[in-house]
Amino acid sequence: MKKESESVKHYSTAIVAAKQVVNDRYCKLALEATLVAARARPGQFVMLYLPSQYGPMLPRPFSIFAVERDKGSITLLFETRGRGTALAAGLDAGQDLKLLGPLGSYFPEPQPGALLLAGGLGIAPLAFLAKSTTVPITLVYAVQKADHLACQPEDLSRPGLKLLLATEDGSAGFKGSAINLLSNQLEQASALYSCGPRKMLSKAASAAAKAGVQCFISLEERMACGVGACLGCAVKTGQGYKRVCSDGPVFQAGEVILNGKT
């Protein structure tokens, strides 16, 4: 079952420890944020208050991609899309910024044989999940084409992890839809964990339901408060609207309605 969030909401100052530009689309940001690093669980996120000179801006939500507890740091992996992510990509080591987190619910601990499916930037929380355990699991990482790999296979590898890459054009790994690749693995899986575009999540959820495998998904929605107060980040469920920021972002797939008018 989905674990309830026990997150403690720390609003604190973080210092940029390092920035790594992966390529012209993707960027990694390591932040010194001791309290977040100490508590963060895979699937949780932080709100970044990016310093903008030109008028106020809402904080931006980012999944926690990696944690180094001994250094008190967390790493975020993101794609430059608009104003907020451009500002994040412009930060330099030594700069400080405010951050709220860790926020939201998290994935239950994977059992041996768990199957993880990441679509695009959905790799961020699943990379953290994959590294958080030593049990044998399979990670399917699907992107459009090879240069959309936001992180490299060597960054993900660890003993006991089977990594399968899939690209739509075959420029790396398996050619074609990740769902096809998944269906061969699903029967033996102990559970499916997925994060990525809604369409992919919806297909993954129905494949898992058909195979009788438990499925946990991590959702995204536009956010303002990030803590469950404003009711802005709604997702439709069997029991009315829930909040992605505080009831989620990790949900049991059967709970949420992903298709149609949401």
Place this chain on the structure above:
Amino acid sequence: MEKPDLRVNLGGLVLESPILAASGPFGYGHQYRKIFDFSQLGAFIVKGVSSEPWEGNPAPRLAETASGLLNSVGLQNPGLKSFLSSDLPLLRDCGTKVIVNIVGRTVEEYAAVASGLDGADGIDGLEVNISCPNLKAGGMAFGTDPDATSKVVGAVRKETSMPLLVKLSPNVTDIKTIALAAEDAGADALSLINTLSGMTIDIDSGRPFLGNIFGGLSGPAILPIALKMVWQASEAVRIPLLGMGGITTSADVVRFMLAGAGAVAVGTGIFYNPEIVSALKEGLLEYMMKKKIYRVEDLRALAHRGGFAGDN
């Protein structure tokens, strides 16, 4: 100089600070109580409560715009019963006064909510949100018509002897007429402004971005409009005004007061900075010391009276 006196009387509510939390962005308060100290607030205004639960609007409900935020939450709320049993108890001992915002789709529903809240332990005042669509009048908002305003406010007034604030909609031709109608029907104070109706379009899909198509615009983008409406209302009515709309700095707070507000509320500003309430309060104190103003009440409507004496 002694520390300036920030106390204000808002329609019978004596508040320790003129800076309040606006209804909605803070929800029912429990989440933000872990983030900042509510005793910094003059009062906490709870998110809108209706008689039965309201489901709210389809997703997405939020879109950021230039210096603003569009929301179409749709007044999702758990209804009166659940609010009284589950949410209100968590606000006791929150360190500040609690005002509950009321929503409804008929005059009778507003009255029923007011009657259910009247005298409840832990509630210090009520605020009627008259921006809701009137089901019996084709969905036109109560607050866009002086007669409908008068009916709602009159019906709520009959149910409560608590301090009663009426929250005005800015989506009107003449704010003065509505302000007067609310005052005549028994309001003790007026809150203004609520959000301005607006929309945005997703250029990738070519469709309206919000699930509900239309939303309410808040944030710094609406401040000049809010300020003008506070200025106009202060010329029309004698009851105190609670000014709001886009406040993010202590200069904004002062502007609302100079325009005629006795107190102000911050809404969207909490999203930009979870520590905004204490920052605004400090900034206001600093300003008052600099200007040698000892009582915050003395700032009220100063701009209508020629501003500060001398040439500064």
